[in-house]
Amino acid sequence: MGFSQALSGLNSAATNLDVVGNNIANSQTVGFKGSSVQFADVYTGAMAGQGTRVAAVLQDFSNGTLEATGRNLDLGINGNGFFRFTQAGEVVYSRNGQLTLTADGYLQNAQGARLTGFPAGVGTGGQPVDLQVPAGAMNATATTGVEASFNLDATVDSIDRATVPFSTTDSDSYSYANTGTVYDSLGVQHTMTTYFTKTADNTWEVRVAVDGNEDAANTGELVFDNNGTLNEAGSTFPTYGFTPGGGAEPLNFSISFDGSTQFGNDFALDSLTQNGYAAGALVGITIDDDGTLIGNYANEKSQNLGVIALANFRNPEGLTSKGDNVWVETGASGQPLLGLAGAGQFGTLESGAVETSNVDLTRELVDLIVAQRNYQANTQTIKVQDEVLQAAVNLR
Incomplete structure (x- = not known):
């Protein structure tokens, strides 16, 4: 029957x-x-x-369709790859990139699995770890270099330093002055004033004062050719030293005047940048399309906090589902191939979007x-x- x-x-x-x-x-x-x-x-x-x-x-x-959410901790993979998580001591893999930031700074999904990645500056040569956003502020960094570009007026008269000694309080003792900002080792902001004095045709003396205190021991000299272009080989760019006080370390920085000119136009500042900054508290995080986790701080600086690791398998159909939208590797799937978003066979990451069901x-x-x-x-x-x-x- x-x-x-x-x-x-x-x-x-x-x-x-x-x-x-x-x-x-x-x-x-x-x-x-x-x-x-x-x-x-x-x-x-x-x-x-x-x-x-x-x-x-x-x-x-x-792949499912990527759907925008507008939430920066929602991630979708545009292409191949899986997010790598650790959950209850086990490594699991998922395509669900709905993340939250825990009180201790870990990125995890709704089931408590923590997102893993490579530490900042290590790359794929390192061992994946649970990504954590540090709660501390970004440390202050003292200024060590200043880059400035000026146009110095070629039509002004020269000043004879033998008869007119330099003084920060005497505007007749220099041809032009401009101010900027530098930071000491404690992140305290100081006013840097640069004084330019035309001492001969195509030759300018450069002095620097911080908070009105001049470093008289170090005087630079800018030499220009007949076309008004800076002759860097013939110029001197010393390192200026100051003692800011307040417990900060001595402040020493050099100034580069690359791109400065001497034409018959008014004095003008073209650009002025320096590499120091004050301390800053963390105000938010963003994730680039290559998986780099960026910390944004109140001092308007950003810092690389790590990079998200993606995994792929030779035979994804061999993965075993564990529920909660995660899978674990098996002998049939093969070992995971780890890499970075956008590199090789791995897709890119889309922040503010999630992958819908396929x-x-x-x-x-x-x-x-x-x-x-x-x-x-x-x-x-x-x-x-x-x-x-x-x-x-x-x-x-």
């Missing part, structure tokens, strides 16, 4: 209904990957087969109808077999 065939069909159809129902239930789950059932017939050499069985349930790891709801509804008809057909087979058996029993 064909009861065994029909029962195997019912069991397989029930599994198919479970898979389709699970796909439909997770059609709105971020990073979810739909599954499909593969069937195989059962044949033992008899004239008729013994029914069917579920050969495998395979997951479809094709379930096609319309197709799943059609598959649901087919699975339902399959189940009903197998029940009909049992019903017919029951009627045939009853007829045989009733023979007299």
Whole structure:
């Protein structure tokens, strides 16, 4: 009798209904990957087969659609790769990039799994660690270099230093002055004033004072050619030294005047930059499309805090689902290949977006109808077999 065939069909159809129902239930789950059932017939050499069985349930790891959320801690992978997390001492992988920042600075998902990456400055040569945003402020950095570019007026008269000694309080003792800002080792801001004095044709004396205190021991000299271009080889750019006080270390910095000119125009400052800054508290974080975690600070500076690690597998279908939208590696999947977003086979990261489920709801509804008809057909087979058996029993 064909009861065994029909029962195997019912069991397989029930599994198919479970898979389709699970796909439909997770059609709105971020990073979810739909599954499909593969069937195989059962044949033992008899004239008729013994029914069917579920050969495998395979997951479809094709990409879902990236959907903007506007939240900077939401991440989506545009291309291949998985986020790497640690959860309860186990390494797991996911396409769900909905992250939150914990009180102790870790990036984790809703289930408490922590996002991993490479420490700042290490790159893929390092061991992945749980990424953590430090709570402390960015330390202050003293100014060690200043880059300035000026136009010095070629038409002004020269000043004879032998008869007119330099004084910061005497405007007749220099030709032009300009102010800027420098920082000491404690991040305290100081006013830097640069004084230019034309001492001869195409030659300018340079002196620097910080908070009105001049470093008389170090005097620079700018030499220009006949076309008004700075002759760097013939010029001197000393290191200026000051004692800011207040417990800060002595302040020493050099000034580069690359790009300065001497034309018959008014004095003008073209650019002025320096490499020091005050301490600053963390005000926010951003994530670049290469996975770099950037800390933004109140002193308008940014700092690399690490880079997100992505993983890929030779056979993603060999991964085992652990629920909560995560998978673990198996022998069938192969070992994870770690790398950075946008490099090689890895996709880029999109901040402020998440990857939606790759379930096609319309197709799943059609598959649901087919699975339902399959189940009903197998029940009909049992019903017919029951009627045939009853007829045989009733023979007299």
